[in-house]
Amino acid sequence: SYVLTQPPSVSVAPxxxxxxxxxxxxxxxxxxxxxxxxPGQAPVLVIYYDGDRPSGIPERFSGSNSGNTATLTVxxxxxxxxxxxxxxxxxxxxxHNVVFGGGTKLTVL
Amino acid sequence: QVQLVQSGAEVKKPGASVKxxxxxxxxxxxxxxxxxxxxxxxxxxxxxxxxxxxxxDTDYVQNFQGRVTMTRNTSISxxxxxxxxxxxxxxxxxxxxxxRRGEGYKYYYYMDVWGKGTTVTVSS
Numbered sequence: 001s002y003v004l005t006q007p008p009s010v011s012v013a014p015x016x017x018x019x020x021x022x023x024x025x026x027x028x029x030x031x032x033x034x035x036x037x038x039p040g041q042a043p044v045l046v047i048y049y050d051g052d053r054p055s056g057i058p059e060r061f062s063g064s065n066s067g068n069t070a071t072l073t074v075x076x077x078x079x080x081x082x083x084x085x086x087x088x089x090x091x092x093x094x095x096h097n098v099v100f101g102g103g104t105k106l107t108v109l
Numbered sequence: 110q111v112q113l114v115q116s117g118a119e120v121k122k123p124g125a126s127v128k129x130x131x132x133x134x135x136x137x138x139x140x141x142x143x144x145x146x147x148x149x150x151x152x153x154x155x156x157x158x159x160x161x162x163x164x165x166d167t168d169y170v171q172n173f174q175g176r177v178t179m180t181r182n183t184s185i186s187x188x189x190x191x192x193x194x195x196x197x198x199x200x201x202x203x204x205x206x207x208x209r210r211g212e213g214y215k216y217y218y219y220m221d222v223w224g225k226g227t228t229v230t231v232s233s
């Protein structure tokens with residue numbers, strides 16, 4: 001089955017830029033979506049189709065996808081961005097059509 | 110507004126079954142898939158499968174085959190997920206989520222609206 005690999009944690013100071021990676025074999029050929037999950041809350045879609053933002057998501061959130069790595073970038077990080085972030089793709093070749101990465105905890109120092 | 114409202118927390122004994130409901134509002138229920146995703150405490154997201162509310166077609170992850178059933182009642186815009194033969198490892202928060210699929214220059218499938226989750230605890 002298809003595997004998505006995320007770093008367990010990323011730390012950044014307020015106002016800096018956080019980059020969270022999601023690695024997968026030729027992931028650039030797939031559409032990547034990102035979810036933010038704060039403690040005790042349901043996930044929220046923050047990026048879909050590699051780099052599109054749903055309405056209501058700040059422009060500080062952006063995404064890119066090429067080769068074997070997709071990246072979620074959070075610019076001008078705020079304390080409220082501290083959360084777990086999960087990447088997700090659709091893999092038609094496996095039983096697990098919807099595949100999630102293991103998640104990355106973003107800590108704002 | 111578009112939302113999914115889930116049923117309340119459940120406590121079950123090993124070997125029992127649980128049925129979680131997910132009521133949709135603010136959109137046409139039959140136009141989008143309903144997915145079920147679970148999350149054990151401190152763990153990641155685990156996709157269980159999806160259902161097409163229009164046709165009733167389902168697709169379950171093999172891990173849950175034979176134990177999970179996803180159904181719907183279109184007259185009340187509600188989806189259900191039943192999990193049988195519960196064991197302690199099934200203790201988790203269960204989410205329903207609306208699926209969006211399509212084909213741009215790449216096929217895409219993502220979940221744009223999530224319920225708040227239903228906590229299922231399996232304990233003797």
